[in-house]
Amino acid sequence: MLGYMLNRLLVLLLAYLYPAYECFKSIEKNKPDVEQLRFWCQYWIIIAAMTVWDPFGDALIGWLPMYSETKLVICVYLWYPKTQGTKYIYESFLKPYISKHEPEIDRTLSEFKTRAGDSAALYFQRVLAYAQTRSFDLLQVLMSQSIQRPPPQEPQTKPDIKAAAATSSAGKKSS
Template sequence: MLGDFIIRVLVMFLGYVYPAFECFKTVEKNRADVEQLRFWCQYWIIVAVLTVFERIGDIFVSWLPMYGELKLAFFVYLWYPKTKGTTYVYESLLQPFIAKYETEIDRTFLELRTRAWDMAILYWKNFSSQGQVKFYEILHYLASQSPRHTTNQMDEAQQQKAPTPEAKTVIHRHSEKQIQKPPMLLNRAVFQAQKADQNG
């Protein structure tokens, strides 16, 4: 397990990080060498093709003994200054194959791009229409729940505050007694004058 981890780290560093840094240095030169740029473009094309085929055929090749070590050696072979295997692999294997099927590949990519765009538009329309329907359903649900909920709460509060018939009688008698009692704030002369007006 540790060996696999070390091999993966080395592949990541020697297959991607170091070549990317060298490519960066080539691009950032004041007068970039066209041959160096071509070399690194060819390298990244080969790595992209290798990565795609590796993802597709991982089941078939990953179990091979020393597969990680062979992959690491291949990456180093591609960019190593003395071997510069990128030029050989690109010009003898990849370029003739791609040149032979270039029109079919272009047509396939164009069809795939058109289908992908059509599917993206279709999914967007479905998503927006379903989202709109769901949004209105949520609003309708909230609108239907809100008044009923507050009405129920108000009814419960009124029922709790509303006195029973027996309590109503007691309250009515109590209020009559309060009316018959003289108010505390009025003095006796004012009270007597009011009583005389009522009797008179």
């Protein structure tokens, strides 16, 4: 377990954090070197492809000994200047494959964007309709409570004992 956690930490540091910092430095130079920027763009394309492949690779060959360590070594191989791993992997594998399938990829992405936009619009409309319905229901409940509220009763006053006694004694004298 400790080995896995240490390897994962090293992958995060050496495959993501360090290259991200180097990419930042390349971008923020006063006059960025185009070749350096090209290198880092190619690196991130490869890392993205590896990240997409990772769940499948883990499921299929993750049981092999040193699999995680091999991924770490590949990541260092990619950015280490003397090996030119990024250039080799990009030019030999990714560029030919993506170039060959670029029209299909573009069409699929376009369809996905359209479907995602349509789904988001439909979902937003449903949420809005639900919110309107619930707001209207709440307004109806509030209105019905204000209409059905009984009128306030006037407080009952205690009858004046002297006046009641005078009225009753006047009634007895007249009879």
